[in-house]
Structure formats: structure tokens, C-alpha cells
Amino acid sequence: MSSAEPLLTLERAALGFGSRMLWEDLDVEVRRGELIAVLGANGSGKSSLLKVVLGQLRLRSGSARVLGTPVRRGDRRIGYIPQQRLADDGLPLRGRDLVALGVDGHRWGVPLPSRRRRQRVSQLLSSVGAEAYESVPVASLSGGEQQRLRIAQALAAEPRLLLCDEPLLSLDLPHQRLVCDLVDDARRRLDLAVLFVTHDINPILDKVDRVLYIANNRCRIGTPDEVMTSEVLSDLFDAPVDVIRHRGRILVAGVPDDQLYHHPEQVPL
Amino acid sequence: MTGLDTLWSEIFNFSDYAQLLPLLKNSVIACVVLGVMGGLIGVFVMTRDMAFAVHGVSELSFAGAAAGLLFGVSVVAGALVGSLAAALLIGVLGSRARDRNSVTAVLMPFGLGLGILCLGLYHGRAANKFGLLTGQIVAIDDPQIKSLISIAAVVIVGLLVVWRPLLFASTDADVAAARGVPVGVMSLVFMTLLGLAVAVSVQIVGALLVLSLLVTPAAAALRISASPFRVPLLSTLFALVAAVGGVLLAAGSSLPISPYITTISFIIYVTCRAVGPSRGRARAQSST
Numbered sequence: 001m002s003s004a005e006p007l008l009t010l011e012r013a014a015l016g017f018g019s020r021m022l023w024e025d026l027d028v029e030v031r032r033g034e035l036i037a038v039l040g041a042n043g044s045g046k047s048s049l050l051k052v053v054l055g056q057l058r059l060r061s062g063s064a065r066v067l068g069t070p071v072r073r074g075d076r077r078i079g080y081i082p083q084q085r086l087a088d089d090g091l092p093l094r095g096r097d098l099v100a101l102g103v104d105g106h107r108w109g110v111p112l113p114s115r116r117r118r119q120r121v122s123q124l125l126s127s128v129g130a131e132a133y134e135s136v137p138v139a140s141l142s143g144g145e146q147q148r149l150r151i152a153q154a155l156a157a158e159p160r161l162l163l164c165d166e167p168l169l170s171l172d173l174p175h176q177r178l179v180c181d182l183v184d185d186a187r188r189r190l191d192l193a194v195l196f197v198t199h200d201i202n203p204i205l206d207k208v209d210r211v212l213y214i215a216n217n218r219c220r221i222g223t224p225d226e227v228m229t230s231e232v233l234s235d236l237f238d239a240p241v242d243v244i245r246h247r248g249r250i251l252v253a254g255v256p257d258d259q260l261y262h263h264p265e266q267v268p269l
Numbered sequence: 270m271t272g273l274d275t276l277w278s279e280i281f282n283f284s285d286y287a288q289l290l291p292l293l294k295n296s297v298i299a300c301v302v303l304g305v306m307g308g309l310i311g312v313f314v315m316t317r318d319m320a321f322a323v324h325g326v327s328e329l330s331f332a333g334a335a336a337g338l339l340f341g342v343s344v345v346a347g348a349l350v351g352s353l354a355a356a357l358l359i360g361v362l363g364s365r366a367r368d369r370n371s372v373t374a375v376l377m378p379f380g381l382g383l384g385i386l387c388l389g390l391y392h393g394r395a396a397n398k399f400g401l402l403t404g405q406i407v408a409i410d411d412p413q414i415k416s417l418i419s420i421a422a423v424v425i426v427g428l429l430v431v432w433r434p435l436l437f438a439s440t441d442a443d444v445a446a447a448r449g450v451p452v453g454v455m456s457l458v459f460m461t462l463l464g465l466a467v468a469v470s471v472q473i474v475g476a477l478l479v480l481s482l483l484v485t486p487a488a489a490a491l492r493i494s495a496s497p498f499r500v501p502l503l504s505t506l507f508a509l510v511a512a513v514g515g516v517l518l519a520a521g522s523s524l525p526i527s528p529y530i531t532t533i534s535f536i537i538y539v540t541c542r543a544v545g546p547s548r549g550r551a552r553a554q555s556s557t
């Protein structure tokens with residue numbers, strides 16, 4: 001296991017459902033410690049990409065490997081933060097229990113009280129600054145508070161690769177920043193590779209190593225400076241798109257209506 | 270005045286109670302097992318949002334039991350066939366909540382009608398007839414109780430074996446799937462256990478009142494706790510109190526057990542709602 005070996009390798013990967021193609025010709029090697037933002041319109045196949053890596057969806061063609069082995073279900077080397085929120089009511093879970101499920105929720109039987117699990121959960125909670133939610137019912141936590149627990153839960157199995165599916169969705173700016181900082185901190189501390197699906201690159205721009213942009217069934221990957229340019233996006237969208245850099249933020253204008261994702265930063269011309 | 274008095278003594282009659290108690294042994298045992306089973310499975314019925322589905326399964330279970338009665342095969346076997354078929358059908362066709370509700374709503378009147386048809390055609394002992402819908406009179410006969418207890422035991426043991434992955438899959442399906450929990454298999458396992466649990470409950474509280482044992486205790490427990498340890502314990506305790514309390518109160522009367530069980534169950538729920546923290550307060554209290 002050389003340290004140069006990429007954590008995740010996708011080769012000529014293509015995914016589709018029935019006659020519909022989502023994306024093809026995806027080639028990417030994700031290295032350890034690298035944070036890649038995954039951008040694209042609603043329905044472009046970002047969540048589906050993560051499901052491929054989780055072994056839940058089969059590629060149409062090409063290959064997907066984690067540290068050299070083909071992707072499979074239940075790979076403990078992968079941590080996952082889903083797009084969906086938890087149910088609002090009737091959950092017999094407090095903050096610590098959600099995290100504990102990440103530690104040993106897949107095991108059979110009834111969980112017996114264990115000091116080791118307790119300590120591990122406390123340590124995970126404090127690593128994301130969520131000690132205060134330890135005994136709070138998760139159903140009563142706000143989206144941002146739940147997201148902190150999600151990060152701790154995903155880190156519980158000591159993953160090498162972290163998949164985050166729109167963790168910033170419906171968070172206000174301070175919470176967006178906080179979640180980005182927590183993910184970034186975990187990546188540095190644990191040398192994690194991170195795929196970070198997001199509608200808006202700006203909250204995480206200063207932490208992103210590379211961008212994977214999916215549009216029109218095609219993908220582009222590169223540093224933000226390489227991908228987030230008028231030329232590249234115009235080519236990708238097959239339409240004149242303007243990328244404007246303003247005070248360290250990236251504004252994208254002119255994305256065709258049918259490809260537009262819901263974000264104020266995107267202004268149709 | 271005397272009218273009320275007679276009514277009261279029909280509902281509660283504790284004369285000769287001491288002689289009565291030994292005869293209640295079977296019923297009490299049955300209700301203890303039923304209580305533990307109902308309290309435990311109810312937690313998952315709640316977290317999986319399946320209360321309505323339980324009602325649907327119990328009507329099909331009633332149809333099966335009535336058919337068993339009509340054709341002279343075992344009532345328990347009929348109830349099992351009906352509820353397992355319904356549970357698996359709902360499990361397979363209704364993986365999403367909306368589908369599940371419509372599948373249940375379609376199955377429920379069908380099952381109820383089928384059961385009423387079978388009962389209408391049945392010309393045997395009449396006293397027992399509507400027991401399948403509204404519950405039994407106290408004494409539960411011996412051969413029946415053995416099969417009920419063994420089925421309930423299967424449910425309890427099954428639940429304990431799959432407890433943790435089932436809780437994971439029921440509360441947080443996406444992450445559970447990512448962690449390798451076979452979410453689809455868990456769902457089928459759960460529906461099978463639920464089918465068994467309903468078939469047992471129908472025999473005692475009746476198809477119309479199954480919810481009082483498989484849902485109300487867990488719903489009550491969830492009002493006052495969000496701990497995955499305390500909720501099943503409280504839920505079991507509540508179901509036990511309702512079931513066993515129901516038998517003991519019903520003993521002297523000639524009424525079915527079910528109204529006693531449902532009433533106790535309901536009172537527990539209302540009490541839990543009243544004393545339980547509202548969601549906002551829950552946070553303030555537990556974070557101090």
C-alpha cells in the first residue's frame with residue numbers, strides 16, 4: 001500500500017438509468033488529504049456518483065475502485081453524510097445515540113453498555129464541538145446542529161474517504177462556514193480524502209483542492225482556477241457562460257435555464 | 270341509581286376474586302408475553318411510521334382467522350397466514366410511505382369484508398364469533414395459549430437479534446445502507462415479525478384494537494424519552510401494565526379483555542403526553 005496510491009479511482013466511468021445517461025467519461029483519482037467539490041445542476045447525478053462509490057449503484061461502464069479494490073457495499077473505509085435530513089419526530093435517538101450508530105450500528109444484537117463506546121462517542125462529539133447535544137433528542141435539533149452530529153457519525157468508523165452530499169443545504173452562512181471548517185479540520189487531522197457535493201462552491205472555495213463539475217452528461221475536473229472559467233463552463237454547458245470573480249467569490253452567470261440550479265449566485269443573463 | 274350500580278358491577282366485579290385468580294393463570298401468562306412483544310415491536314412500528322400499516326395487517330389477519338374458523342382449520346394458523354401475507358405485501362409494495370398508506374388503505378376494507386363474510390357464513394358457536402374483531406373473554410384455552418406464546422417468543426427473540434441494525438435502518442436508512450446494513454432485508458425481517466406479532470395480538474385484543482398494544486405503549490414512551498434504551502423499556506412496561514392490568518380488571522366481569530386494555534393504554538398515553546416535555550422544553554431540560 002504505497003502512500004501514492006489514490007484513495008478513489010474512477011476510470012472511464014459512465015452512469016445512466018434506462019435509456020438516460022447521467023454522465024460518462026469520468027476519469028478521476030482522488031488522493032489522500034484532498035478535498036474535491038462536486039458541482040452540477042439538480043438531477044445531474046451528484047448523489048448518484050456518491051452512491052456508486054458506496055457500491056449501491058452499478059456503473060454503466062468503466063470502473064470505480066477504493067484503494068485498489070472495486071467499490072463494495074458497507075466499506076468501512078468510507079464515511080457518508082447523506083443529503084436527507086432525519087425525520088422530525090418519533091426518533092428514539094439523542095445526539096450521542098446517532099453518533100453511536102456510526103460506531104457499531106451495523107452489529108447484530110442489543111447494544112450492551114460499554115465504557116469504550118461511551119468514550120469513543122464523547123471523543124467524536126467533542127471533535128465537532130457537539131458536546132452540548134449529547135443528550136438532546138436529535139429530532140429537536142436544527143439542520144446545522146444535526147449536520148455537526150452527522151460529521152461525527154461519519155468519522156466514527158475512522159474512514160479514509162468522506163462523502164458529503166450537500167451538507168450545506170438550508171444552512172445559514174455562519175453554519176455553512178462552520179460545517180466547512182469541521183470537514184476541513186477532519187480532513188487535515190485524519191488525512192482524509194473528501195468528496196463534497198454542493199450547489200455553491202463559495203462557502204468552501206478556500207479549502208477546495210479540485211472541482212468536479214458535471215453538466216450536459218459530461219464532467220470537468222481540475223483546480224477551481226482551471227474549471228471555474230468562462231471558457232471551460234461555456235464549453236461544458238454548450239452556451240455562453242460568464243464566470244465572474246468578485247472579492248474572492250465566484251459568480252456564474254448565463255447558465256441555460258434548464259441547467260440552472262437554485263442559487264442566488266447564479267443569475268441568468 | 271341502581272341502574273348505574275348494576276352497570277358498575279358488570280364492568281368491575283371482584284366478588285370471589287380469590288377463587289378466580291388461579292383460573293387466570295393462562296391469561297396472565299399470555300398477556301405478559303403479549304405485553305413484552307407489543308412494547309418492543311411498537312418502538313419500530315413508531316420509528317418506521319407504520320401505525321396505519323399495523324391496522325391494515327390486523328384486518329387481513331382477522332380475515333385469515335375467520336376463514337380458519339369457517340373451514341374448521343385452526344384460527345391461529347388462519348390469522349398467521351392472513352397477517353404474514355398482508356405484512357409482506359405492504360413491505361414489498363410500500364417501501365415509500367405514500368405507497369404504503371395507499372396499499373394499506375386498499376387492503377384494510379378488503380380484509381375486513383372478507384372476514385365478515387366468513388363469520389356470516391359460519392354457523393358454529395356464536396359467542397366466539399366477534400371475539401376476533403373485538404377481543405376475547407378472559408379465559409384463553411390451553412392449546413391456543415401454547416402456540417400464542419411460542420409465536421410471541423419468536424418475535425421477541427427475533428427482535429433482540431436484529432435490534433441494532435434494525436434501529437439503524439429504521440431511523441437513518443441512508444447511512445445504515447452506506448455502513449453495510451442490509452436495509453431491504455431488515456425491512457422484510459421486520460414485516461415478518463410484525464405479521465407474527467399482529468396474528469398473536471388479534472387472538473386476544475381483537476383485530477380492531479391491536480393498535481392499543483402494538484402502537485400506543487411505544488407512542489407513549491416516545492413522548493417522555495428519546496433514549497434508545499429507555500424508550501423500549503418504558504414501552505414494554507406500559508404494554509405490560511395495560512395487558513396484565515386488563516386481564517386482572519376484566520376477570521370478574523363477563524366482558525372481553527380488550528376495553529380494559531385499550532383504556533389503560535390510553536390513560537398511560539394521555540398521562541405521558543401531559544407530563545412529557547414539549548419538544549422545545551425537552552431541549553432546554555436535557556441540555557442543562
Ligand SMILES: Nc1ncnc2c1ncn2[C@@H]1O[C@H](COP(=O)(O)OP(=O)(O)OP(=O)(O)O)[C@@H](O)[C@H]1O
Nearest residue numbers: 017022040041042043044045046047048049083166
Ligand atoms: N435508482 C434510480 N433509478 C432511476 N433513476 C434514478 C435513480 N436514482 C436517481 N435517478 C435519477 O437520476 C438523476 C440524478 O439523480 P441524483 O440524485 O444523482 O441527482 P443530484 O445531482 O444529486 O441532484 P440534486 O442536486 O437534486 O440532489 C435524477 O433525475 C434521478 O431521478
Ligand SMILES: [Mg+2]
Nearest residue numbers: 046047083165
Ligand atoms: Mg443529490
